Amino acid sequence: MGVSEELYLSLDEPPTSDHLWRYTPWKKIHPTGDFKEIPRDVKSPRVNLTYVDGEPVEGVTLETGKEAGIPFEGSPTTDSFLMAITKGNSLVLSIPGKWSNEKPLLIDIETEGGVEALHLHILAGDLSEATILTRISGPCEWLGLLRTAETGKGSIVTDVVVSKIQGGSLVRVDALRAGRDSTITSGTVSAGSQKTKADIRYLLDSPGSSLNVLGSLLSAEKMHLDHHIEINHTAPHTYSRLEWHTACGGASTSVGTGMLRIEKGAKQADAGQLFHNLLLSKKASANSIPELEVEESDVVGCGHGTANGPVDESQRFYLMARGFSEQESEDALIAAFLNSTLTEMGGQDVHSWLISAVEDALVNLNN
């Protein structure tokens, strides 16, 4: 029995009083529903690395067989569970120091069904510049995705995950540690999976690091999307922003919980987070709970907010006065709402790619 498996089996079921598990209890998202069970027959989804235009990548490697750890502690339950079931299923994406290419990298993860799991570890070398698009697609029953990353000094990394899996459950855990003076843009685009439980964490423990977290999520029909985003500032002169937009249609449920933590010593930290939910039907529900823990008094700023509401009637009237029908104005406002975060995830080529990746999902929103 491995260390992770042993650790997992020693744990109690996490209580729903815990911020992380309040809306999606672990047993509801566990592959079998039996907390004490660690599935044995776990497959790895197909993974392919190219540039976004399909051309082969040079200079960056995606290697199997390398064991990777988690750069900092998150939830012991999911960390140990995912480490246990991805043992032997880990991939390491290595971007050498000073490597740069304007063309985005595309990591295609294709699911096939059954219980699948993958650990993807990203190492971005010092002064490297890369845009990494991770697309998850295919028929899915249960996918556990552990993404860990460490960015080198002065690196500039854009990391966007697009979830388009058909049905099923996605359990995603991210742990990203930002290097000194590195600049990270981290995007999540979700337009698939019946249930998603994501625990996305960032550690800014080197001075001068900067993080911009963006979400554009569509929940439709009876989908249940639960994203927990935790940003930890432990070093001085660190910066973070979170802007999370979710359009909730049908009878879907969307949950966004945030934890922004500024530890003692993180002087001149500057942080803010905003959750914004667009409610498109009376049956849809959205819960956003941003939380702050600030232990340092010398900060530039630290704020959080949440806004829930239907389509703005004044905006709708403005578009209708310009000839947009009722449905066209609603569609345009939903697309605009999601686009305002999508557009911040990268340059024009990334934006066009992301738009095409979510366009088909927009039509399902009003159902």
Added chain:
Amino acid sequence: MSEYAPVLSLEGLHVGIGGTSILHGIDLEIKRGEIHAIMGRNGSGKTTAASTIMGHPDYEIESGSIELDGADLLELEPWERARKGVFLSFQYPQSVPGLQVGHFLRKSVAAIRGDEAAKGAPFRNALKSAMEEVSIPRSFLSRYVNDGFSGGEKKRFEILQLMLLKPKLAILDETDSGLDIDGIRVVSRGINAAIRGSESGALIITHYSRILEHVKPDYVHVLIKGKIVKSGGPELALELEEKGYEWLESDAKEDD
């Protein structure tokens, strides 16, 4: 549609909002090529009239009629009115973060003037020419609709839309408010380019006569407490500038 029907005809229009009556019987006719101005103080009902013609759902028509080219507008949704040829330049244009100006303009032109008008070189040329007329740089096309625009930029963007959409009836609700002299000159140039020499009619709503020095109205109407208390030629605007509205308030009271 009658050949001689006015572009806009309001007859005995009574309008309220939230149970409060605001307009108390407005009669107005605007013929093709005519520019009318409605002047009045804050709260006189000017914006209510503009929003009602456009079909804002908050306003309740208590009685009366609104016709465009002799056809009843009352049962039509705002977008149907827009497609029939009604254009409202908003006093406070809404910002729509995430909706790019270029995409918005093309979509709007396609909805109102048809797909062909929003395609290819003719659209690009019309857009370029209109943008030059109202001094809007090309970089605006990639910005979001009214998002982060200054007050003057918003008003110029409204006039750009007027020029591209070529409506039968243009209602300009305090397009001059918040503009300096140069700003008024620029938007006036756009309004004249869109209306003068065309078959369109226009209704300019304003507090002040400044814009009317650049866009000469054929008729001026004074709205006080929801009623048109006086109508006249362009000289009435100058008279109001000199004397204010007080001298006309007794007319409004007498009719109460």
